[in-house]
Amino acid sequence: MFSAKAKSEVLKEIVDVISTLVDEAKLNLGKDGLSVKAVDPAHVAMLDLSVAKDAFEEYSADEQEMGVDMDKFKEVLKLAKAGDIVSMDYDEEKNRLIMSVGNITRRMALVDTAGMSDPKAPNLNLPVKVTVRAEELRQGIRASESVSDHVALICTPDGFEMTSEGDTDSVNLKLPKDLLESLDCKETVRSLFPLDYFSNMVKAVSAAGSITMFLGTDYPVKMEFKVSDGKGEVHYLLAPRIESE
Amino acid sequence: MFSAKAKSEVLKEIVDVISTLVDEAKLNLGKDGLSVKAVDPAHVAMLDLSVAKDAFEEYSADEQEMGVDMDKFKEVLKLAKAGDIVSMDYDEEKNRLIMSVGNITRRMALVDTAGMSDPKAPNLNLPVKVTVRAEELRQGIRASESVSDHVALICTPDGFEMTSEGDTDSVNLKLPKDLLESLDCKETVRSLFPLDYFSNMVKAVSAAGSITMFLGTDYPVKMEFKVSDGKGEVHYLLAPRIESE
Amino acid sequence: MFSAKAKSEVLKEIVDVISTLVDEAKLNLGKDGLSVKAVDPAHVAMLDLSVAKDAFEEYSADEQEMGVDMDKFKEVLKLAKAGDIVSMDYDEEKNRLIMSVGNITRRMALVDTAGMSDPKAPNLNLPVKVTVRAEELRQGIRASESVSDHVALICTPDGFEMTSEGDTDSVNLKLPKDLLESLDCKETVRSLFPLDYFSNMVKAVSAAGSITMFLGTDYPVKMEFKVSDGKGEVHYLLAPRIESE
Numbered sequence: 001m002f003s004a005k006a007k008s009e010v011l012k013e014i015v016d017v018i019s020t021l022v023d024e025a026k027l028n029l030g031k032d033g034l035s036v037k038a039v040d041p042a043h044v045a046m047l048d049l050s051v052a053k054d055a056f057e058e059y060s061a062d063e064q065e066m067g068v069d070m071d072k073f074k075e076v077l078k079l080a081k082a083g084d085i086v087s088m089d090y091d092e093e094k095n096r097l098i099m100s101v102g103n104i105t106r107r108m109a110l111v112d113t114a115g116m117s118d119p120k121a122p123n124l125n126l127p128v129k130v131t132v133r134a135e136e137l138r139q140g141i142r143a144s145e146s147v148s149d150h151v152a153l154i155c156t157p158d159g160f161e162m163t164s165e166g167d168t169d170s171v172n173l174k175l176p177k178d179l180l181e182s183l184d185c186k187e188t189v190r191s192l193f194p195l196d197y198f199s200n201m202v203k204a205v206s207a208a209g210s211i212t213m214f215l216g217t218d219y220p221v222k223m224e225f226k227v228s229d230g231k232g233e234v235h236y237l238l239a240p241r242i243e244s245e
Numbered sequence: 246m247f248s249a250k251a252k253s254e255v256l257k258e259i260v261d262v263i264s265t266l267v268d269e270a271k272l273n274l275g276k277d278g279l280s281v282k283a284v285d286p287a288h289v290a291m292l293d294l295s296v297a298k299d300a301f302e303e304y305s306a307d308e309q310e311m312g313v314d315m316d317k318f319k320e321v322l323k324l325a326k327a328g329d330i331v332s333m334d335y336d337e338e339k340n341r342l343i344m345s346v347g348n349i350t351r352r353m354a355l356v357d358t359a360g361m362s363d364p365k366a367p368n369l370n371l372p373v374k375v376t377v378r379a380e381e382l383r384q385g386i387r388a389s390e391s392v393s394d395h396v397a398l399i400c401t402p403d404g405f406e407m408t409s410e411g412d413t414d415s416v417n418l419k420l421p422k423d424l425l426e427s428l429d430c431k432e433t434v435r436s437l438f439p440l441d442y443f444s445n446m447v448k449a450v451s452a453a454g455s456i457t458m459f460l461g462t463d464y465p466v467k468m469e470f471k472v473s474d475g476k477g478e479v480h481y482l483l484a485p486r487i488e489s490e
Numbered sequence: 491m492f493s494a495k496a497k498s499e500v501l502k503e504i505v506d507v508i509s510t511l512v513d514e515a516k517l518n519l520g521k522d523g524l525s526v527k528a529v530d531p532a533h534v535a536m537l538d539l540s541v542a543k544d545a546f547e548e549y550s551a552d553e554q555e556m557g558v559d560m561d562k563f564k565e566v567l568k569l570a571k572a573g574d575i576v577s578m579d580y581d582e583e584k585n586r587l588i589m590s591v592g593n594i595t596r597r598m599a600l601v602d603t604a605g606m607s608d609p610k611a612p613n614l615n616l617p618v619k620v621t622v623r624a625e626e627l628r629q630g631i632r633a634s635e636s637v638s639d640h641v642a643l644i645c646t647p648d649g650f651e652m653t654s655e656g657d658t659d660s661v662n663l664k665l666p667k668d669l670l671e672s673l674d675c676k677e678t679v680r681s682l683f684p685l686d687y688f689s690n691m692v693k694a695v696s697a698a699g700s701i702t703m704f705l706g707t708d709y710p711v712k713m714e715f716k717v718s719d720g721k722g723e724v725h726y727l728l729a730p731r732i733e734s735e
Contacts (some may be wrong), residue, residue, distance in 0.1 A: 109413035168599035354658035
């Protein structure tokens with residue numbers, strides 16, 4: 001059994017985050033909320049999203065898995081304005097998800113979850129923790145896109161830096177400690193990441209939001225941020241690229 | 246003789262309706278206004294548009310046919326803001342239409358009307374009449390576009406429905422009687438239509454407008470709506486598709 | 491030595507003007523400001539832009555040439571909102587331009603200026619001078635684009651005209667003397683120009699600006715207008731096309 005209602009913008013944020021990594025996702029429904037674990041096809045990034053029951057206007061569900069096509073979900077959300085209520089009901093008999101917005105009902109075939117595993121996040125010991133406003137990162141990403149496909153994330157005890165090196169040009173975003181929301185860094189760390197993966201996830205963070213990053217040297221970055229009015233939480237793990245220097 | 250002035254938005258609505266079906270149209274000018282009859286190249290839909298003289302700021306015309314290229318007409322209208330006056334004058338000597346907006350004049354070659362017939366609407370006995378706000382239909386169309394190329398229009402004594410069936414998914418817009426502007430329906434009727442033709446015509450209706458539909462079972466739909474501030478009237482006939490069930 | 495700060499919109503206007511003609515430009519820096527002279531690859535148009543020191547918030551420079559890639563410059567300006575300050579510093583050691591917006595720094599390789607000449611404007615005796623609001627010209631250009639690749643600029647003692655003749659249609663913009671900002675014309679003159687070159691330069695003029703044109707018959711047009719809040723001046727020379735009549 002699954003039956004829920006939510007504001008369209010709450011669902012939109014969830015779907016935006018998931019669809020940065022995968023086209024189809026397995027929703028793990030439970031009594032207290034839902035969660036999604038996913039790895040992208042290239043195994044570069046891993047996502048762990050959980051949304052509490054009270055992110056919804058109404059929510060009731062049994063323990064259950066539901067395979068959802070993200071594009072179809074988006075098509076329904078596009079029919080809604082901000083504030084519109086979207087309702088979702090599981091049709092057990094036909095194994096379909098029934099979504100409604102206003103006077104419109106979409107009956108949606110579900111996706112087979114047999115092949116979808118529940119990836120396990122590795123245990124990582126990342127020495128540095130920094131919290132940055134998403135808007136600052138977005139500016140840095142926009143600047144980097146014109147010079148390189150990669151971005152180095154750097155933390156020193158004095159602040160956070162993002163650097164992209166192209167053949168002739170370079171871009172650098174420098175946020176001294178007082179422009180950060182928090183910084184816990186005793187040693188300088190630096191890792192290189194694929195810009196597109198980093199960019200897609202940062203773009204999924206709401207405009208006014210902030211992102212906490214856990215960093216090491218030549219280690220994955222763990223990113224954490226809130227969605228759905230603080231009722232949902234995203235953990236995102238992105239593998240580093242080896243720097244050839 | 247033909248000489249007229251009109252607000253750009255009045256002409257824009259007329260041109261938008263005509264150009265959903267044809268690229269070139271024969272305008273039948275008369276003392277009391279103008280009319281256009283047109284059939285699309287695939288003979289799926291037929292249009293009968295009439296605009297009264299008082300839709301114009303100024304209007305005077307002899308009985309006359311004028312073949313107009315809709316794209317050229319649109320190009321001129323694009324130069325005008327809402328509220329701008331567009332003037333049209335027939336240059337008999339050179340068989341051209343002279344259109345002016347502000348300080349700009351466009352002299353436009355007319356199109357030969359020799360091959361353009363005046364289609365006659367068939368006499369149809371359609372048992373059901375329903376009036377729906379265009380905005381409701383537009384939402385239903387947007388939802389349908391992601392699942393199918395066809396849409397079924399259904400009326401029951403209780404309300405109006407629009408349904409699209411795809412291979413795995415379906416979309417349904419349900420408007421109970423109290424959400425309709427009017428409903429005259431004693432028996433349930435249902436016909437299937439090509440979604441693109443239906444969509445193009447609904448999009449040509451002004452945002453706040455409503456559409457009256459006359460329906461039967463496996464019969465064409467006759468759609469009627471107003472344009473040009475209520476001074477113009479459109480009758481649109483769309484052929485059904487056979488439902489294979 | 492070169493070090494300057496300017497509002498992003500001031501730089502944007504300069505870059506927009508230059509990039510209508512060339513992808514790479516040689517900036518001639520001097521104590522009192524900078525200037526750019528450029529000819530397009532097809533040698534149809536010539537540009538002479540000068541910007542006074544006080545267009546900048548801060549400015550100090552030695553006499554020096556600097557080869558700049560306009561696209562890279564634009565990429566940096568896109569990071570800035572109107573009112574944001576963009577700073578520019580020449581890194582002599584690495585022959586790079588260092589540009590900053592907010593917390594972002596872009597280090598940009600410069601372009602070799604060896605092959606870039608300083609074109610000299612010919613001495614022309616153009617009998618007519620007319621000043622027109624850019625917005626009027628833009629409307630005329632928009633209308634002309636649908637009928638021809640060329641535009642004739644015409645001046646009479648009574649006013650200014652822009653005419654485009656297509657195979658079947660024509661467009662005419664007529665500005666009588668009282669709609670012009672100034673007119674100094676004793677004889678009728680007429681020259682034909684490539685519409686795209688004329689259009690690109692007119693589009694680079696700020697929305698509320700006006701353009702002074704010096705005209706003759708079958709002669710180039712010299713266009714003059716202000717940029718950067720009146721602190722910059724553009725002289726633009728466009729070669730005529732021969733009219734075949």
